[in-house]
Amino acid sequence: MIKKRRPSFALASVKTMSDKKATEGKQKIDTIRHSLAHIMAAAIQELFPGTKFGIGPVIKNGFYYDFDLKNGLASDDLPKTEAKMREFIKQDIAFKKKLISKKETERIFKNQPYKLELIKEVPGKKVSTYESGKFLDLCLGPHVKSTKEIPPDSFKLTKIAGAYWRGSEKNPMLTRIYGVAFANKKELNNYLRLQTEIEKRNHRKLGTQLDLFSFHEVSPGAAFWHPKGMIIIKELEKWWRQEHEKRGYLETSTPTIVKKELFEQSGHWKHYKENIFTFDVEGQIFVLKPMNCPESTIIYSSKIRSYKDLPLRLSEIGNLYRNELSGVLAGLFRVRQLTMDDAHIYCTPEQIQTEIKNILKFIQEFYRLFKLNPEFKLATRPENYMGDKKLWKKAEKALEFSLKQRKIKYELKPKDGAFYGPKIDVHITDALERSWQIATVQLDFQMPERFQLTYIDQKGRKKRPVIIHRAIFGSFERFIGILLEHYAGALPLWLSPIQIWIIPVGSRHKKYAKTLKEKLSALSIRVETKDTAETVSKKIRDGELQKIPYLLVVGDKEMAKKGVRVREKGKGDIGVMKLNKFLERVRKEIKGKK
RNA sequence: GCCGGGGUAGUUUAGUGGUAAAACACUUUCUUGGUAAGAAAGAGAGCAUGGGUUCGAUUCCCAUCCUCGGCUCCA
Secondary structure (H helix, E strand, O other), X not given: OOOOXXXXXXXXXXXXXXXXXXXXXXXXXXXXXXXXXXXXXXXXXXXXXXXXXXXXXXXXXXXXXXXXOOOOOOOOHHHHHHHHHHHHHHOOOEEEEEEEEHHHHHHHOOOOHHHHHHHHHOOOOEEEEEEEOOEEEEOOOOOOOEHHHOOOOOEEEEEEEEEEHHHOOOOOEEEEEEEEEOOOHHHHHHHHHHHHHHHHOOHHHHHHHOOOEEOOOOOOOOOEEOHHHHHHHHXXXXXXXXXXXXXXXXXXOOOOEEEXXXXXXXXXXXXXXXXXXXXXXXXXEEEEOOOOHHHHHHHHOOOOOEHHHOOXXXXXXXXXXXXXXXXXXXXXXXXXXXXEEEEEEEEOHHHHHHHHHHHHHHHHHHHHHOOOOOEEEEEOOOOOOOOOHHHHHHHHHHHHHHHHHXXXXXXXXXXXXXXXXXXXXXXXXXXXXXXXEEEEEEEEOHHHHHOOOOEEOOOOOEEOOEEEEEEEEEEHHHHHHXXXXXXXXXOOHHHOOOOEEEEEOOHHHHHHHHHHHHHHHHOOOOEEEOOOOOOHHHHHHHHHHOOOOEEEEXXXXXXXXXXXXXXXXOOEEEEEEEHHHHHHHHHHHHHOOO
């Protein structure tokens, strides 16, 4: 069998070509993908007359096209469409670029409302179009010269999905057909094979297989954590507390049920009402808290604060409840009940830079530990912002400056900030290459105003502090989901729910196995003895499937040497070791969080 | 929420208009084993839920719930 190394998260393809060649190759395949989108539209036009066309761009690994079909589309229409496309490709159809006057274009597309909308927005008097056979589309190109350049066996239509016209839910929903396409059949097959591999690291599947958590109809969007899953949470919490104590954070806990007035005061009620769970108690409306911030400020203002108290870093592992739309729930990645590793830092405006810088450093160290590859995004003032524009500008500058100071590459996300302040979000992609927000750093000048927070400065005057909201894991749920996919279930030793299995070869070794277990357990190592009536091979197999980091096989030889035969996850049998030597190794590995 | 798939033992799946099958897991017995499945026997679901069509529905139709992939959303 093939010995596998512990897989790194990115299953990126190996780059063998030079950068220039790679760029050319990418351009070529993207041209093919784009042309395939047109050919798919042509096939739909022929198979389903009267269809109205949206747009059909190139995306990663393929293409899509949006259609407004009179009668929708059934799943068996995909193979039909695919066959029609191959038919067209065989016919050696040329792609011809045509510049047509706007008026003429409008006449040609008079029954195509979506196209007419696009034509209106084209600057100048002429519109660029491409003709391929009987299908004419608005398009700047480029395209292949002829369909004969397209390998007919290297694409596949993969799925049908609904998508709002121009991405707005106020617009009609169109039917989107996704396809993938590659330079040759081998690459296509590689891609398809990779997809099945990726499916194996889906955290939902691993959750069931490894008995970590489950979801049930009785509570959609909320995880039931099983004992083994709880161990992961507890280990993460333990480490989290330790790291926060080091950095001067003070842990707090605030109530889950709160009167809605608190969230009216914070502004959340106005901006976030649809997502808040509410209930009635003796005629008063209570909410399940969707975030911790307003309650954190209550602790802040529970006494008079001096400049000497600042920065005050209040942390909280808070259970939050958010009424997410049913359609967005996704395993551990998007839940209605989540555990946020939150903190609010109350500081003077002068302290902002240092605090932000330290948080960014904290975040970077944290990601390095898990060998995760984070993407930073700076999100600025949204449409529905609260407060003074000048303060916003200042806050945005502060975040930007800190990012630059830490030499962090980041993407700008205009108008994507929270209503109370700009933020730096940190994203990680899952096995399906979808991007998920994990950590966040948000600068807030509004909440201190709304809650009239103050501190007394050196001269005895009342001043307004600034709040920095931040989370490192984001939520334990999402983070564990990401970790499971990242490690394909084979978590690092310190996080593994079960760290070691002891497998006695025969019944006469059971007693030795038991002594070993007691020794390891005494050192707080999570160990189990597998002394059931099954073969060693069977137990090894089960141990591998359960992703147990170390399997210790003990028989006559090991007993004689007072040792253990070690099988390390991902490496196989690494030989016999004296017990003390093995213990030393394990202790180091756990301590180093390797 | 919207579009499109799907829901059959604990798990993974097969299947049918005449009240359901397998593998693994589980229990028992035999086997006491040396690095990815030793053998046998047994128990276990009435097919997500509610309606409808039918002599008869797990199978066909409708609704609801849950779930998956998209879209929108993510304070």
